[in-house]
Amino acid sequence: MFLTLDFESTIPIYTQLKQQIIAGIAKKELSAGEALPSVRAMAADLGINLHTVNKAYQQLKQEGFILIHRQKGVVIHPDGVAKADQAYFQRLESSLHPIIAEAICRDVSKDEFLSLCKKIYDSYHMKE
Amino acid sequence: MFLTLDFESTIPIYTQLKQQIIAGIAKKELSAGEALPSVRAMAADLGINLHTVNKAYQQLKQEGFILIHRQKGVVIHPDGVAKADQAYFQRLESSLHPIIAEAICRDVSKDEFLSLCKKIYDSYHMKE
């Protein structure tokens, strides 16, 4: 799994890290139960601060993507991620709303938009 | 046009304001050439600082949603917003990527996801 961070992005590094790990899971590059590098190792690999990695891991844990064992270290959640619940759909919808509003302003047709979503969706499943 | 801000949200107020105005344009509640309240009036209405409003306006202007007319004040861009270009689609795609990745992890099917997008998309066009 390759992690690429953009230090010039406005997106916080810990968020980028989270997103990349989630993307890895979605692409099945990271499978349930698989071990992730320790906070220290990950930080050293990426040349970033321990706190930054830790923050990403803590949030991933809190959102049910990973487990942090004192001994076994960090592993992808073996039972799969917590499924979509009410709260998640609400978050999802509110994150899509502004994106779609802007797309409409810019005259992106519904089909065009849905095609793009499909394309991205498939880009994850192709790897399956 | 009703603007509702969430002062508890982690999303900056000026961003919320931007999004609501963009949503207003998408819903055709705000039509091309229509005037927006002055920074001062808007700030007073919302109970926020005029600089916060100004920041939102400046960004909307820079992104082509509004323009600042020396006589009419702040108005919705009359020619419609700059259409979707290469750069926009790139931004759009990178904003959708992490959202879709998470949806996949949470076992949201492609159809389910697309339905949600459709629903949101239509919620803007219903007002037409």
Add this chain to the structure above:
Amino acid sequence: MFLTLDFESTIPIYTQLKQQIIAGIAKKELSAGEALPSVRAMAADLGINLHTVNKAYQQLKQEGFILIHRQKGVVIHPDGVAKADQAYFQRLESSLHPIIAEAICRDVSKDEFLSLCKKIYDSYHMKE
């Protein structure tokens, strides 16, 4: 002579007006001694405020481009504009400095820059 104002520009209207009149003189569309519309007429023509026209006229007068007679009204300075003096060259240089600095940063070659200047220069003299 055609005057076109951009009410959406960041450049003040009175400045645009000044520049257009100066351009008119440079292009010999306006010749020495020629009359300009009164403040009122000009303001009505352009749909702008009296004060705005007045400010432009006052500055043009102060810089030696026009004369304002109580009776004859506003006329292009019959003796030609005050020639370039020390102070003018200093102003000219300091207005060119930042422009040229940016051009250099953007890898515009000296020849490229000078060609552009020549082209613009000629665009005024062609009308002669």
Add this chain to the structure above:
Amino acid sequence: MFLTLDFESTIPIYTQLKQQIIAGIAKKELSAGEALPSVRAMAADLGINLHTVNKAYQQLKQEGFILIHRQKGVVIHPDGVAKADQAYFQRLESSLHPIIAEAICRDVSKDEFLSLCKKIYDSYHMKE
């Protein structure tokens, strides 16, 4: 690098700051990848408010002269500034137009004008 601001000037301080930094890049006093003082440090150095410095930095960033690195802070854009494009040449031309029109009115010959441009251009490259 020496920055000199004129607090009496009508040119906004943040604009002066921008111009001086651009001049510094043109003169190669600031080289690609080099770090700039933090907004706070720069503000303290110049005896101005940090928001003023921030505004200059934000605009320089938006125009591609600098970028804000999460680890290194503010740095001169390492890949060099975005090269001259269509839009830039248009801006350049419209900034030169009024300057040249006035020069013509003041009987500055084309050669005289071009010599001045050359002189200024060289004043940047001498430092190379």
Add this chain to the structure above:
DNA sequence: GTGGTCTAGACCACG
């Protein structure tokens, strides 16, 4: 009265 600029001081997210 409008937007543009500048100052000042505060809190927070980030690394």
Add this chain to the structure above:
DNA sequence: GTGGTCTAGACCACA
């Protein structure tokens, strides 16, 4: 300690 956000109050240029 860094930049990002928000507030507040002041002055000015513009129309």
